Amino acid sequence: MRFLRENPDEVLLRFGEHVQLVAVTVALGILIGVPLGILVTKVRWLQRPVLLATGVLYTVPSLALFAVLIPYTGIGRGTAVVALVVYSLLVIVRNTVAGIEGVAPLTLDAARGMGMTGGQRLRLVELPLALPVILAGVRLATVATIGTATIAAAIGAGGLGRIIFDGMDRLDSDRIAAGAVPAAALALLADWSLGRLGRAFWHGGESASGGE
Amino acid sequence: MITLDHVSKTFESKGRTVRAVDDVSLTIGAGQLHVLIGPSGSGKTTTMRMINRLETPTAGRITVDGRDVLAMDVVELRRSIGYVIQQGGLLPHLTVAENVAMVPRLLGWQRHRRRERAEELLGLVGLPAGQFADRYPRELSGGQQQRVGVARALAADPPIVLMDEPFGAVDPITRKQLQRELRRVQAAVNKTIVFVTHDIGEAFLLGDQIALMADGRLVQNGTPADLLRRPATPFVTAFTGEDRGLRALEYTTLAEVADAAGSVPATDGDTLPGELSILEAGRELARRGETGVDGFWVSDRGGRKTGYLSYRRFAAMLGEALGPAGATAGEADGDALPA
Numbered sequence: 001m002r003f004l005r006e007n008p009d010e011v012l013l014r015f016g017e018h019v020q021l022v023a024v025t026v027a028l029g030i031l032i033g034v035p036l037g038i039l040v041t042k043v044r045w046l047q048r049p050v051l052l053a054t055g056v057l058y059t060v061p062s063l064a065l066f067a068v069l070i071p072y073t074g075i076g077r078g079t080a081v082v083a084l085v086v087y088s089l090l091v092i093v094r095n096t097v098a099g100i101e102g103v104a105p106l107t108l109d110a111a112r113g114m115g116m117t118g119g120q121r122l123r124l125v126e127l128p129l130a131l132p133v134i135l136a137g138v139r140l141a142t143v144a145t146i147g148t149a150t151i152a153a154a155i156g157a158g159g160l161g162r163i164i165f166d167g168m169d170r171l172d173s174d175r176i177a178a179g180a181v182p183a184a185a186l187a188l189l190a191d192w193s194l195g196r197l198g199r200a201f202w203h204g205g206e207s208a209s210g211g212e
Numbered sequence: 213m214i215t216l217d218h219v220s221k222t223f224e225s226k227g228r229t230v231r232a233v234d235d236v237s238l239t240i241g242a243g244q245l246h247v248l249i250g251p252s253g254s255g256k257t258t259t260m261r262m263i264n265r266l267e268t269p270t271a272g273r274i275t276v277d278g279r280d281v282l283a284m285d286v287v288e289l290r291r292s293i294g295y296v297i298q299q300g301g302l303l304p305h306l307t308v309a310e311n312v313a314m315v316p317r318l319l320g321w322q323r324h325r326r327r328e329r330a331e332e333l334l335g336l337v338g339l340p341a342g343q344f345a346d347r348y349p350r351e352l353s354g355g356q357q358q359r360v361g362v363a364r365a366l367a368a369d370p371p372i373v374l375m376d377e378p379f380g381a382v383d384p385i386t387r388k389q390l391q392r393e394l395r396r397v398q399a400a401v402n403k404t405i406v407f408v409t410h411d412i413g414e415a416f417l418l419g420d421q422i423a424l425m426a427d428g429r430l431v432q433n434g435t436p437a438d439l440l441r442r443p444a445t446p447f448v449t450a451f452t453g454e455d456r457g458l459r460a461l462e463y464t465t466l467a468e469v470a471d472a473a474g475s476v477p478a479t480d481g482d483t484l485p486g487e488l489s490i491l492e493a494g495r496e497l498a499r500r501g502e503t504g505v506d507g508f509w510v511s512d513r514g515g516r517k518t519g520y521l522s523y524r525r526f527a528a529m530l531g532e533a534l535g536p537a538g539a540t541a542g543e544a545d546g547d548a549l550p551a
C-alpha cells in the first residue's frame with residue numbers, strides 16, 4: 001500500500017478515468033445492444049446472424065481486437081471504447097432477446113386481445129417484463145468491462161490498467177496491487193449495486209417469464 | 213349481435229393441415245351468454261379467437277352488429293371486445309388496478325377516471341378496491357386473479373366479452389363461486405358473452421344458449437333445454453351426460469312447457485313464475501301443499517298468467533325424467549310440448 005499512500009492523486013485520477021471508460025462503454029453498449037436485441041426479436045431472420053456475429057466478436061482476444069482497430073481509430077480512448085462496446089454487446093443483446101422472448105405467450109395473447117398495438121405491447125408489456133433480464137445482462141457486461149478496461153491501458157486509454165502496466169514494467173508488485181485492488185473493488189461494487197437495482201424491478205419468480 | 217357465416221379455419225403445422233373449425237354458422241344474440249362447449253381440440257378457442265381477429269378465418273364471414281370484422285380496424289375492434297383467458301393473463305408487473313384500467317388507458321382516459329373505473333369494477337367482482345387495487349397479481353389467489361381478469365374485460369364497458377375457459381384453472385369450490393358471481397355480474401351489465409368451456413355443468417349453469425362442437429363442427433346449437441330434450445345426435449346425448457334426465461328438469465323452465473293460457477278455462481290455483489325450472493317448481497309445490505285444483509298457472513316476469521300446467525302432465529314429466537326411461541324423457545313427449 002506504499003504506492004497508494006505516496007501517490008493518492010495518481011490512483012484517484014486513474015480510478016476516475018477507469019470509471020469514465022466503463023460508464024461510456026456500458027452506456028453505448030445499452031444504447032446499441034438493447035435496440036439491436038429488440039430488433040432481432042421482431043425481424044426474426046436477423047436473429048441468428050446477429051447473435052452469431054456478436055458471439056464471434058466476443059471470442060476475439062482483446063489485444064488482437066485493439067490491433068485490428070488501431071489502423072482505423074488510432075491509439076487512445078476511442079479505440080478502447082469501440083472494442084469494449086463490442087465485447088459488451090454479446091451479453092446485452094443476448095439478454096435483451098432472452099428477456100423479451102421469455103414473456104409468457106399467454107401474457108402477450110392477453111395484451112393483443114386487449115387491443116394493444118405492436119409498439120404498446122413492446123413498451124407496456126415486453127420491455128418492462130424483460131427489464132430484470134436485460135439488467136442482469138448490463139450487470140454482467142459492466143463487471144466484465146471493468147476487468148477488460150485495465151488492458152485498454154496498453155493502447156493509451158488510461159485507467160487503472162496504467163498503474164498495473166507500470167507496475168509490471170518495474171516488477172513492482174505494490175504498484176500492481178494499487179491498480180488491481182481498486183479495479184476489483186469497483187467490480188464488486190458495480191456487481192452489488194446493479195444486483196440490487198435488478199431486484200427492485202423483479203416481479204416475482206413467475207413474472208420473469210411473464211407469469212403463468 | 214355476432215354472426216358466423218360458414219366460417220372455417222385451417223392451420224398448417226409441421227406439414228399437416230388441421231381443420232380446426234369446419235363450416236360453422238352461428239348467431240350470437242345481443243345480451244346473451246352463449247356457451248361454446250366441446251371436447252378438447254374441437255375448435256372452441258379458435259372459433260372464439262376469430263371474433264376478435266386473434267385468428268383469421270380461412271373461409272367464411274364474421275360480423276359484429278352487421279359489420280364484417282375483417283373490414284374493421286383490428287385494434288379498435290379488440291378494444292371494443294372484452295377478452296378473458298384462462299389463468300387471467302394478467303400483466304404481472306402492473307398492479308391490480310393498473311391491470312383493470314389497461315384498456316381505458318389505451319383508449320386515452322384520464323388517470324383519475326381510470327382509477328375510479330377500476331375501483332368500481334373491482335367492487336363489482338367482489339374484490340374491495342381498498343384491499344386489492346394496489347396489490348400485484350402474484351399476491352392474489354387463482355380465483356381472485358380470475359375476478360380481476362373479468363373486471364379488466366369489463367373496464368371499458370365493451371358490448372361484447374369473450375371468455376376462454378376463464379374458470380378452468382381454479383379449484384371446484386372457487387369455480388362454483390365464480391360461476392355464481394358471473395351470473396350476478398351478467399345480470400347487472402348484460403353483455404353479449406361468448407363463453408368457452410369443456411365443463412358441461414358450467415355450460416348448463418351459465419348458458420342462455422349452448423353451441424356444442426366436435427372436430428371443428430357445430431353439432432347442435434340451442435338452449436340448455438333444447439340440448440337435453442331434443443339432442444340432435446347421439447353425441448349430444450352422450451356429451452350432456454348420464455344424469456341428463458334430471459338436468460333437463462333443472463334447465464327446463466315452466467314457461468317452456470306450460471300450455472298457452474288461452475287454451476284452458478280460467479280456474480283458481482297457484483301461480484308460479486315462468487322462469488322457475490321444473491325441479492324448482494316441484495319443490496315449491498311440495499312446500500305449498502294441496503290446492504284442490506288440477507293444475508297451476510305460470511306467470512311471466514310482469515306477473516301475467518301466460519300459461520297453465522296440469523299436475524298430471526307435470527308429474528309425468530317428473531316421472532319420466534327420474535324413471536328408468538329418464539335418459540330419453542325429452543324425446544318421449546317432446547313433440548307434445550309447446551316449448
Ligand SMILES: Nc1ncnc2c1ncn2[C@@H]1O[C@H](COP(=O)(O)OP(=O)(O)O)[C@@H](O)[C@H]1O
Pocket residue numbers: 223224225230231232233250251252253254255256257258259
Ligand atoms: N396456432 C395453431 N397452429 C396449429 N394448430 C392449431 C393452432 N391452434 C389450434 N390448433 C389446432 O386446432 C384444433 C382446435 O383447437 P382449439 O380451437 O384450441 O380447440 P379447443 O379450444 O376446443 O380445445 C386442435 O386440433 C389444435 O391442435
Ligand SMILES: [Mg+2]
Pocket residue numbers: 256257258408
Ligand atoms: Mg381451447
